[in-house]
Amino acid sequence: MTVTDVVRVALPRGGSSHDVRAVRVVLHREMLRFVNDRTRMVSSLVQPVLMLFVLGTGIGSLVRSSIPGIDFRTFMFPGMIAMTVITTGMFSAASIVWDREFGFLREMLVAPVGRGAIVLGKCLGGAIVATVQGVIILALAGVVGVPYAPGLLLTLVGEMFLAAFTITAFGTLLAARMKSMQSFFGVMQMAIMPMVFLSGAMFPLANLPSWLHVLTTVNPLTYAVDPMRHAVxxxxxxxxxxxxxxxxxxxxxxxRLPIGLELGVVAVLAAVLLGFAISQFKRAE
Structure with a gap:
């Protein structure tokens, strides 16, 4: 073999078509993982159902006289939808840490596609899975006095998807640098519980002490729960x-903020979190 005998190596080129395909592949993988994991599907529904029917019934018996004409569980219902969505979205993001531990993430990162496509596929997949879980809770609407009005159901599904995409982007941002599942779940619990309790999911936002009002106002999840409650x-x-x-x-x-502005806050936050998540993945190994 002479010096002039050079073997040409053709490297696959990335492009928009490759990125779109990568989004579809990652999204499809998330859906398959969800469908095949029935334990996760059931366990993520247990907590919101218990909160709705046990805690909601208990508190409702105490405040029944002060809110005539409505079941307190009806008030809690949008908050429990949000709890389902946030928990499922964060668990979807946790799979990134799992993929890193087993080496699959490295294989995705060296593929000839933009890392933004991988992150977008992950966030879309997590959002769809979380929305499906939320729809299961939504099926219980009639039990707690929420009507099965088509307009209401479509509105809630759309708001669920927006909230799910935002929280999945947040979880993806956290998971981008996590090295172990234990670390991620510790951070996840530290983030989820304050966000849920300070979102107005379990108590009204009216007549709060000033310090608690400030905390609920700066909590991003509040801007996802309130539009759902307004719709109901x-x-x-x-x-x-x-x-x-x-x-x-x-x-x-x-x-009082218009509902459109509240949803706009959630949408802007989703875009910002997605951008930061993509930035973190570009710096990842």
Missing amino acids: FGYLSVSPQVDAALNPGIVWFGW
């Missing part, structure tokens, strides 16, 4: 007093 209360017949007590909305300096 739009289909209920309750007195203005009860509506003001249980559905006061999010207030900034005496101004």
Whole structure:
């Protein structure tokens, strides 16, 4: 073999078509993982169902006289949907750490596709899985006095998907640098519990102490729970007093935010978190 005998090696070129295919492949993998893991499917539903029917019934028996005409579980229902979505979305992001431990993540990162496509596929897959879980809880609406109105159901599904995508992007950002499942789950629990408790999922946002009002206002999950509750209360017949007590909305300096602005906050946060997650993956091994 002479010096001039050079063997040409053709390297696969990336491109938009490869990126779109990568998004589909990662999304499909997330769906297959969810369908084949029935234990995860059931366990993620246990906590919100217990909170709704046990905690909701217990608290409802104490406050029944102060909120006539409505079951307290009806008030908690949007919050339990949000809890299902946030838990499932974070668990979907946890698979990144699992893939890193077993070497599959490295194989994806060396593929001739943009890492943004991998992250987007992961977030879309996690959002769809979390939305499916939320729809299962949504099927219980009639049991707690929420009507099965098509407009309401479609609105809630759309809001669930937006919240699910945001929380999955947040979980993906956290998982991008985590080296072990133990570390990720420790951080996940530290993040999830305050977000759920400070979102208004279990108590009304009206008449809170000033320090608690500030915490609920800066909590991103509040802006996902409130539109769901507003949608539900739009289909209920309750007195203005009860509506003001249980559905006061999010207030900034005496101004109640429009629902469109609340959803806009969640959408902007989703884009920002997705951008940071992609940035972290570009710096990953």
